[in-house]
Amino acid sequence: MEVEKEKYRLEAWVFNCDYNGLSVIQALGRRGVEVRALDAKRGVGTHSRFSKYGAIPDPMVDEPGFVEALWRYREGLETNPVLIPTNDHWAESVARHQEELSRGFECCVADYETVSLLLDKERFGRWGHDAGLPVPRVWSVEEARQEPELPLPIAVKANARRQVGQGASWARAADGLRFRVCETRTGMEQVLTEADTAGIPVFLQEVVKGRSDSMHTIGLYARDGEILGLVYGKKLRGFPPGFGDCIVGIASPVPDWALKLAEKACRQLRYTGIAELEVMQDAETEIRFLIEINPRSWSWVGVSGAAGVDLPWLAYRNLAFGEAPEETQLGCRDGESVYYTKLLADLQNSLLWYRFSDARDWVLSPGQWWKTYSGRRGVFAEFARDDPKVAVMATIQAAKQFAGRARRVLKGERF
The missing domain is CATH 3.30.470.20 (ATP-grasp fold, B domain)
Structure with a gap:
């Protein structure tokens, strides 16, 4: 679809440029929008021919530096770029500073209260229940321990897998508690002890069966x-x-x-x-x-x-x-x-x-x-005729993934 490039002259800045960000970059770049791929690392989207890469601090590690870098990139521009975060903690940071950022940017993100509600999974579960939405039941750790008829199996989940200011090691520990199903109360207590030791806030959720x-x-x-x-x-x-x-x-x-x-x-x-x-x-x-x-x-x-x-x-x-x-x-x-x-x-x-x-x-x-x-009609994430470098980087990434999983299998691990 051809558009008037002069009309759609506002830049779009995409944060976190793995396949999610790549899709956004390609969707806008193909229509003549100038896209900046801003990330703390060179994700696959930063290699797209439809984007210009810019290094920027990860707000999970350095949120003040992230905001400062946005204004630095903004210098000299006559129009307000559109900010499009594609990951939770990037969205959280943009939302937290939205009042300030709105003076120089258009933010594709909800207000901070909404974003913080949705990212706090226990609070979201309680809000959803009160709003009449079909959400699974949730319990705090104290409520679960005191509930004599707690349904088993039960899932232990991290309240948030990414949290601004906590750093990468905290995020890896939270990823390990993304979704842990406990068949017994003894198993539940073991997982809760693991979470407490790692300093990861968790809650418990009704298990919805299925893959x-x-x-x-x-x-x-x-x-x-x-x-x-x-x-x-x-x-x-x-x-x-x-x-x-x-x-x-x-x-x-x-x-x-x-x-x-x-x-x-x-x-x-x-x-x-x-x-x-x-x-x-x-x-x-x-x-x-x-x-x-x-x-x-x-x-x-x-x-x-x-x-x-x-x-x-x-x-x-x-x-x-x-x-x-x-x-x-x-x-x-x-x-x-x-x-x-x-x-x-x-x-x-x-x-x-x-x-x-x-x-x-x-x-x-x-x-x-x-x-x-x-x-059938569809989209191959890695392969687009008009974006060949992405295919090269994706193939290298797939080879590294293969080697990593092979090592895990040789150690007897399962997925």
Whole structure:
């Protein structure tokens, strides 16, 4: 789609430039928007031909330095860049300083109170219950210990996996407590002791049974609680298979229940920005639970353009120029589904790594694997004809990942 480059002259600055950020960079860069890829490390998106890389402190380590660097990059510009964070703690920092930053930037993020609510997973669970949303039950550590009829198994979860000012070692420890299912109270106490020793705040959550393929994604862009665009999809395969990030996702026509749930949540929050609602359908009861709302774009936001509602582009035009569709734009209106895949990762997982997990039924032959994509529309995250350097960097990254996982398997570890 060709646009008037003079009209869309405001820069877009994307933070955290792994595949999530790459999708945003490509969506805007292909339309003539000048994009800066700002990150503390050279993620795959910083190598895109559609971006100009700029080093910037990670706000999890140095938030004041992060804000100072934004203003330094801003010097000499006549127009306000659009800031688009694609990771929790980057979104949190932009939201925290939004009043100051709004004097020189357009911020694609909700207000700080909303972002902090959504990132505090225990508080979000309580808020969701009070708001009448279908969230799993939550308990504080004290409540769980005092509850005589605590349902088992029970999940112990870190309240936040990234927290500004805590540093990388804290984040790694929190990642280890991302989702730990405890079958007994004794096991629960062992995990709680581990969390206490590491200084990681945790809570307990009702277990929704199922693997990552039970997860539904509702991705949207909203302004003041009104949804302007929405894409619905479902994970086909994730890694690790139990709760991991999306490796293959399928976007489909939006069901009524997904639209109604998103509208209710956005109205309650008066939400502004890109967001992802993660909904998990219990494998036994088939009841759908709203697990969390992420206040930023999600790992496979790149499917939105193929689905007919390019959310980064919609957000950019709305924030920069006030443009908005007359009615909510819904993905896959033509009735056809589209896929998004990290092709190299899916190839490795399906042919090999799922053999060393609890998802051996996901192991495929090469022919079975290719049928996932044959004859369908979709997006290969690593491979785009107009962005070849990304493919080179992704192949190097995949080789390193292969070596790392091979070492783990040789040690007898499972995924």
